Amino acid sequence: MKRFLLFLPLLVAVVIGVVLFAGIGKDPTKLESALVGKPVPEFRLRDLHNPDAMLDQSLFRGEVTLLNVWGTWCPACRDEHDDLMWLAEEKGVAIIGLNYKDNREDALVWLDRLGDPYRKTIYDPKGTLGFDLGVYGAPETFVIDADGVVRYRHVGVINETVWEQTLLPVINDVRGNG
């Protein structure tokens, strides 16, 4: 018993060490979305390309889509744009854009100059849909299944590595279950 008590501090130190070690390498700025498992919030917003057309949550019915939140004010969105083009053109991924807290002219110039990877782009100048989605910075990308339910949220840029190691497995999983 006495022997065991001598080892108690070591035991406590090891337990604390294991707990703290588990936290190393995790990026605390990346939060899991509170919307995972919930349907896309209801919205009625204008189409970026066609101000007369209204878009709503039925946009996400029928196939697995990526919802990419972007703005021309966001340098990291410029970084990932080429990769989004690659996903849309080479991989045939359905991407819906959410133009977040931006203005229409700048956004249209951007898409004209850099290419348009989006099937549709929702124009959200006040950030209302972004707020309902829990967007706290751009770029963010949501994986949405064929029933319009949010399955995953990626915070930060998308590149080939993120696509292959994170998003593709999630999409395959969603397609397998759906």
Next chain:
Amino acid sequence: MIRIAFMALVVLLAGPAIAQVADVYEFDSRAQEQRYQNLIAELRCPKCQNQNIADSNAPISKDMRAEVYRMMKDGASNEAIVEALVARFGEFVRYKPEFDSRTFLLWATPALAVLGGLLVVTVVVVRSRRDGPDAPALSKEEKARVDEMLAGGDQDRPS
């Protein structure tokens, strides 16, 4: 003289820099304003790791303050307001997390630490009481070993 005037000007101009977080919201009463201040002080900005939305200049904090204000004006309860933001941004935004199975350790650690300390103190006190003040410091076997060591018989084989 010019230098003093310049310094005075700089100090005067610095005023708005301190007041930059203050949004212009109007309240019906002091109590309402206090309620709003308390709410935004216990909500955490999702963008900035460890700042409440009252202190943060992040655009998202501004949006969250606006939503808190809007819901207050609509007559929502404090719980409803916090729930609405948690539903969007997750438990992360709560500086006072709910007591449930996941946050059990967080809330219970101080109580457990105090109980553990009390337990140790109790054990020490009870033992010393049980042995009494006159109890010999060493048991018979221990005394025998000490005598053996002091006699030098133990030098070559440390135990």
